[in-house]
Amino acid sequence: MSDFKPRFLKPSDTSSFLDKSGDTVIEFTDFVYNKYLSQSIQTQRQRLPIFQNRNHILYLLEKYQTLVLVGETGCGKSTQIPQYLMETEWPGQIGVCEPRRVAAISLANRVADETGTLNQSDTVGYAVRFDSCLHKPKIKYMTEGILIREMMSDPLLKDYSVIMLDEVHERTLYTDILMGLMKKILRKRPELRLVVASATMDARELQAYFNSNHTKNSKKDSAVIMGVQGRQFPVQIFFVKDPVPCYVQATVDTVLKINSSKEPGDILAFLTGQEEVDKAVRLLKEHANQIEAAGSSHNFIVLPMYGSLSHHEQLKVFKSVLNNYRKVVIATNIAETSVTIPGIVHVIDCGFVKMRWFNGETHTDSLIVMPISKASATQRAGRAGRIKPGRCYRLYTEEDYSKLPDTTPPEMIRINLTYVILQLKALGIDNILKFSFPSPPPMKNIKGALEILYALDAIDIEGDLTKPLGFNMAEFALDPLYSKILLSSGEFGCSEEILTIISMLQVESIYVKPSSGNFSVKAKIQKRHFEVEEGDLITYLNVFSAFAKSGFTKEFCHRHFINYKSMLRVLEIRERLERMMRNYDVPIISCAGNTEAVCKCLVTGLFPNAVYLHYSGAYKTVRGDVELHVHPDSVLYTIPHPQWIMFCEVIHTTQLYMRDLTVIKSEWLLELAPHFYHRTTVHDY
Incomplete structure (x- = not known):
């Protein structure tokens, strides 16, 4: 080490x-x-x-x-x-x-x-x-x-x-x-x-x-x-001497170094999201197979752990493994607190976490990979000292650690409040401004959330929940934008397709992204079989339809580089949402390939996320004039950019990237969101 x-x-x-x-x-x-x-x-x-x-x-x-x-x-x-x-x-x-x-x-x-x-x-x-x-x-x-x-x-x-x-x-x-x-x-x-x-x-x-x-x-x-007082064993902390260029690869290398040593105990590694976890798991499984084939005594099994994983898969990390095997758990910050995984002695901390921050200009939450706080770093190290003295390997320098903030900002002050206000309204809290929050959110976030809910027709001009739409939307454990789409889908005759799309959006990623060059090319070719010019959401619909036609088989996912566990989770979520829609008498019908009906239905909820193609070549939001870019993973990245599109989320890395895109027409915004958009003429001088 x-x-x-x-x-x-x-x-x-x-x-x-x-x-x-x-x-x-x-x-x-x-x-x-x-x-x-x-x-x-x-x-x-x-x-x-x-x-x-x-x-x-x-x-x-x-x-x-x-x-x-x-x-x-x-x-x-x-x-x-x-x-x-x-x-x-x-x-x-x-x-x-x-x-x-x-x-x-x-x-x-x-x-x-x-x-x-x-x-x-x-x-x-x-x-x-x-x-x-x-x-x-x-x-x-x-x-x-x-x-x-x-x-x-x-x-x-x-x-x-x-x-x-x-x-x-x-x-x-x-x-x-x-x-x-x-x-x-x-x-x-x-x-x-x-x-x-x-x-x-x-x-x-x-x-x-x-x-x-x-x-x-x-x-x-x-x-x-x-x-x-607590019961805690001492934890030895290690910092890297120099910053690492890629913390995912550094995590894999550190796991292999620990496994090749004579130090006993299972390993828990922290990464920021499902994609990084799946990538690290895939790389480590390749090494594990090679070690086992060579007849080495340093065998290990690799298990992922993240929020969108089914609870059956999550519970696997708590089970014991064979005596001659070491357990390696690759997790997001879901394993940072509350959960005690038996046998963990070594913790690897990448030093980053994926968090949501609300942008009042774009009216969206941006997913940002950012450094953790000192409190989170201490919590992660604490996972190593539960059963015996442990070790924590931090993939950042001691100098960088000293620059971390002491605590993580409360979620209330940094995310979109539409769901919060909808829930409070349903609970009879009429005056949101007088509600006693432990950490009061910014006034501009409350104002923006009320504006969105009014445009969604979830509240009326007096700020009261509408009947039945507003009350029904509050019953869904979903973003109000998505619940509005689901409840409107019967009117557009495409509730079957909308159910699938919204369910697909509840998991972080459905695609497997191999790291090696040859398999990476094959994965891109397989993805092309499902891609359509209407955008990513209709592509998701094609993927699910093909998965259903295959009989929901694992072989189909393996052949087309689709994440089988994610698809099973989609199935589970879809069944639950379908039952809820039936309770609200939303007819479950298919549009039989009419993609325009699906796209128009999506506009009823995602209209705040509309952008247009600026003459500079970049996309800009209609409200706020914020410059956004198509994510490289999008099906629209490699084709001539359409004039109008909608996005589901924004990721902030080197710049602001839009993910999960759908091509739309500008007149749909005026037709379906008249409270939010109106036509005007802008003169450039």
Whole structure:
């Protein structure tokens, strides 16, 4: 490991490490609960640092409405507090909110094992996007979005007696919404208890935020802070001596160096997105096959982990491997917090993360690959110190580390707020400006979101949700632009095609991009078979249609360089969305090849993302006059550029690139979005 120089992180410096993503009933039936195993689990639970604070936690929850729990990594707060409440027969359901679905699933499985749950789905369960519990388990792990959706039917959460917001430090969009909503609910329900838990957060600030619930005459605080020491092994930190030219290739090289050494333990590597993860996995599998064929003792298996992967595939990283194999997990920041992957000793940190930033001029979120914060770097290193002393290899210099920001900006202040406002309106929050956000978003973002929602016909001129369109759009766990397209598709007679396109847009990439020259050329040739001049979205439609005709086979995907796992995820999402559309009486019909009807339907939602070809040769937004460029992966990149196109997202690398494009006509904008566009004459002098 000569490319790195070591720095040692002592256990006392680890206070910012974290303890960490049709309806289906989830039951835990694979646990053999006998007396010996029961005693073993009870012993493990009693060894957790939080066990020493069990009675103190229960006492504080009796006396205070809100407990701000600062629990260090490994203390057991995510799994043990719900069990303490259940053991003391706390009335009502105990809800635990996690930022990511994989965290909710893995924690629920862990607690099910510890409680000895067999077929008792009324004890422990979980609910994530598109999968919800039909029963009401005593302990319910869920994603934050699920709880917000439950508030639409039960605004005061009367089924719950305790809500735990875990990993609040991440400050996701839903985290801030939930804290604002819970503040209002706590005022109406004095018996309800809230636990705000994390390892790195400004506890005083949160305590003051929830204490503001009380009347001025009340001298007693409603929120209290408690700290719990963690259980963390020392982690040795290594920085590169010189900056690396490509962190994906450097990640692959570092994995191979660790694997060739005699250092035991599994490896977790962080990259920014699905494409990078798939590329690294593909390269490492080639090396793994060569090592296994040579009869070497340094065998390893490679597993990907990212948000759009099906939860069945995500759970593979938690399973044990053969004794003579090493497990290598290549993940996005989904594995940064909440999730503890067994066996991890080595962590490789690329130093970057893919984040969304809202551009008020283009009315779009831009995906930007940017450096992580120091807090995130510490969290990533913490993954290596959960079971034994570990090592973290940072693919950036120590000097670059010192320049990183301390924390990541809250998602609320940096992304598009159309979905946020739509959800709050559905929950009865009429005056958005007076809503108590923990971190108030910029006023221009609120103004832009209201303008878009009005143009989508989701709200009226008074700012109220329209019936039925606005209320129906709020029910979809999708960007309002996409939900408007889905609900309008029946009118254009192309709901079958729109279902497919919107489902395809929910995964990061459907194409496999080989790194070697020969296979790379073959992949481009195969992609050409599906490409059409109407753009990328109609090309996606062709890919899915061909995949369906093949019988959804893996061989088809392998032959045409299509990502099979992504296509299976598309199928799953499409089935769920189709059921929702039927619930809203949207006819499921096909346009039988009428692509103009599909393109016009797409305009009903994506009209804010329209651009025109400027005489300079670049595209410019109609509103804001921002210069954008066609992404090299687009089917429109190599053909004469059409005059008008729409995009789905913007990626900021060397310049602003548009992805997922569709060719349109300018008159469609005037016809389908009259509140947003009007014709005018511009004179150049």
